[in-house]
Amino acid sequence: MAFIFKIIGKEYINDILPLVKKLNADKISEAVLKGRITEMFTQNYECAGVFDGDTLIGVCGLWYCTRHYSGRSVEPDHVFIAEAYRGNGLGDRFFSWIYEYVAKKGYESVELNTYVNNSASHKFYYNQGFTILGYHFFKKL
Numbered sequence: 001m002a003f004i005f006k007i008i009g010k011e012y013i014n015d016i017l018p019l020v021k022k023l024n025a026d027k028i029s030e031a032v033l034k035g036r037i038t039e040m041f042t043q044n045y046e047c048a049g050v051f052d053g054d055t056l057i058g059v060c061g062l063w064y065c066t067r068h069y070s071g072r073s074v075e076p077d078h079v080f081i082a083e084a085y086r087g088n089g090l091g092d093r094f095f096s097w098i099y100e101y102v103a104k105k106g107y108e109s110v111e112l113n114t115y116v117n118n119s120a121s122h123k124f125y126y127n128q129g130f131t132i133l134g135y136h137f138f139k140k141l
Contacts, residue, residue, distance in 0.1 A: 003050055003051065003052060003057075003090065003093065004050070004051040005048065005049070005050055005051075005093070005094060005097040006048070006049060006051070007046050007047065007048055007049075007101075008047050008048070008049040008056070008059075009041070009047075010037075010038065010041040012047070012049065012056060013034060013037055013038060013041075015056040016037060016047060016049075016056070016059050017030060017033060017034055017037070019056070019058070019059050019080045019082070020033060020037065020059065020078050020080060021033060022080060023078055023080055040061065043063075044063060044064040044065060045061060045062065045063055045064075046061070046062045046064075047059055047060070047061055047062070048060045048061075048062055048094070048097075048098055048101070050081065050085075050090065050094055052085070057081065057082040057084075057085050058079075058080060058081040058082065058085065058090065058094060059078065059079070059080055060076050060077070060078070060079045060080075060094065060098065061076065061077035061078045061079075062074050062075070062076060062077070062098070062102065063075040063077055064107070067109075067111075070108070070109040070111065071108045071109060072106055072107045072108050072109070073107060073108070073109045073110070073111055074098075074102045074107045074109075074110055075110070075111055075112055075113075076095075076098065076110065076112045077112070077113075079091075079112075079121070081094070091124055092128075095128055098110075110130075111133075112125070112130070113136045
């Protein structure tokens with residue numbers, strides 16, 4: 001299959017939402033999620049997409065920053081590939097495209113968070129060469 005990898009704009013928000021919603025189950029309403037993603041597009045954020053023809057089948061947010069310990073860094077966020085497309089190396093191809101894309105923009109490191117209970121993602125990221133540097137702490141205000 002010939003997949004297309006590209007940066008997509010906020011005009012795709014109605015296509016992005018159903019994919020990101022699956023990551024959050026029923027924890028966040030679609031209206032809140034849409035508002036947050038709309039706001040994200042105004043920050044140091046881009047959304048990468050995987051298309052099968054004209055159909056968006058995968059997304060990955062990219063947050064850009066500079067950190068004292070890693071330099072110019074990008075953080076993949078809300079990575080999701082539609083279930084029907086998993087298990088055939090598409091995630092590897094997507095991340096290879098992301099690495100090349102952000103390296104061309106001058107970024108030198110990639111770091112990310114993944115949910116503790118998402119063991120499939122842990123295996124994927126280990127296979128991508130990621131290591132665990134610490135813990136992600138969260139406190140709701």
